[in-house]
Amino acid sequence: MLSASKINFERYFEPVFKPVSFDLDAGGLLLITGANGCGKTTLIRVLAGILHPTSGTLSMTAANMAYVGHYLAIKDDLSVIENLRFMRDFMGTSQRSAQEVIAEVGLERVKHNQARNLSAGQRKRCGLARLLLSEADLWLLDEPYSNLDVEGVDLVDRLLLRHLEAGGSAVVATHGAHRLEWHGTVDYFLESGALT
């Protein structure tokens, strides 16, 4: 679904991470861990196509991808449901309704609230709802567990497992080691700037 061959990204002529190569197939998970500043977010932004790699090649065979980063693309002046309806209309995905994914991520009670009134955790859930709405084969998740309560963390795990079992693939960047129970399903690790 996603292949990288010796991709590298330089900022001010300094490499952010060591050259990365991998082949992520259907059902595969690339877990990127490491300390703050080791290049997790940069790598995931390169994989998403937001940043251009300085060298190396990147090819995607997945039909589409979805990216949930630090910024969740939520408009404060729109309600939760209005935000999601816009994304559905914009992306042209119509298999699932905004209402359906809102219920799935547990935002039913606040769906008509303006996004400015949501907590950080609820905003993250809204980002996850957008992910579900995208119906993407490839998920790129940057710190998906941040700001979430225990129930929210379980929700991310549940959604990820279901996605991988359905033949999707994912790249997950997280600085915490508390998610290492994923280890059994992980295909690659990026730690301290190098892929293992």
Next chain:
Amino acid sequence: MNVQQANGSMSGAFFALVRRDLLLAFRRRTELLFPVIFLLVVVSLFPLGIGPSPQLLGRIAPGVIWIAALLATVISLDALFRSDYEDGTLEQFVISGHPLTLIALAKILTHWLVAGLPIVLMSPLLAVWMNLPSGTLGVMVATLIIGTPILSLIGSIGVGLTISLKRGGQLLSLLVFPLYVPILIIATAAVMASADALPYTQFLGLLAAGLITSLTLAPFAAAAALKISLS
């Protein structure tokens, strides 16, 4: 480089974006009304500053209204892409697979509907206020109808280039004002020629050519500028 295929139609994405931005503009009424109020304030200051002589006001009216329109447009330009840049929506646009040019065009259209069209609609009132000869009112409105979209189109390139800068708004005015000068000269020349009973259609033709050129090129340039700013 990985290029994603968009799921939905481009027209669907275009109209969804226009619809959302119009909804946001009406939710943020202060931002919506500020350029119009600014326009009214700037134009109303001239009679106070230089005196209420009807002949003098009538003579300078085209320049005053157009300069006020330029200023009102520039102060509203910064909002064109900023909130999408700051909340991560622009990143989602980039990975959506839809051409960024189309997205830039939708944003520019909404900007004109929210900031340019009210200026056009206000112009008859401003013309009466400034004692513009009634026979030239139609030409004044025509120059604004053709000219204000050019302001939004050219401005979008400047916004795209400065969006990642902390004080981009200040640099933006320095970037776009020189590009607005030809529009100002041609538009006011058309109204002045009409007031002097001289042919003015050549000026409207030049403005129309400017509109077509900027409509053809500006969305591509704005999209390229946004990509540079995002990286």
